[in-house]
Amino acid sequence: MLCNCQKEKQNQTADSPDLSILDEVLDEYRDQAGSLVTVLQKAQDLYGYLPLTVLRHIAEEMNIKPAQVYGVATFYTQFRLTPVGKHVILLCQGTACHVNGSERIETALCQELKIKPGETTPDKLFTLTNVACLGCCSLAPVMMINGQAYGPLTPDQAVRIIKDLYAREQQASEGGENA
């Protein structure tokens, strides 16, 4: 699994991703029947998403028709075909969250980030994604960022969490510049 800065590097070269980093995965699974989903999961871990070039490469290497690889990659919601931000905000729109005001959280986040659900901020720091039940309904309304669940949220709290993360990113980049 790559760290975030390595993923960023991969994203920066999205038009020509380094296919060699997938060699180890392909060597392990190339001849295993039914391993396409696993290979796609591992490729997504490496690149942060599944660029078309990578899907074509997987099809070629695993001797599977490209249409079949695209079909699987587009069928499962776990797979992303476009780059995402460093922090993916999963905003729950399940029933419990919906009745507890997830729409107001969504409106506040969209206003703060100036994007719509499914979009990524121009600085590539945040992607906002609406999802079904996250499995922690007692926290409704809830959002999850980098594996951590936040809830029950008010719109102000949701915005504060984003601002704090943004401030940490600013500090980290200033620290990096001064190093």
Ligand code: FES
């Ligand atoms: S409905 Fe949102 S966590 Fe279950």
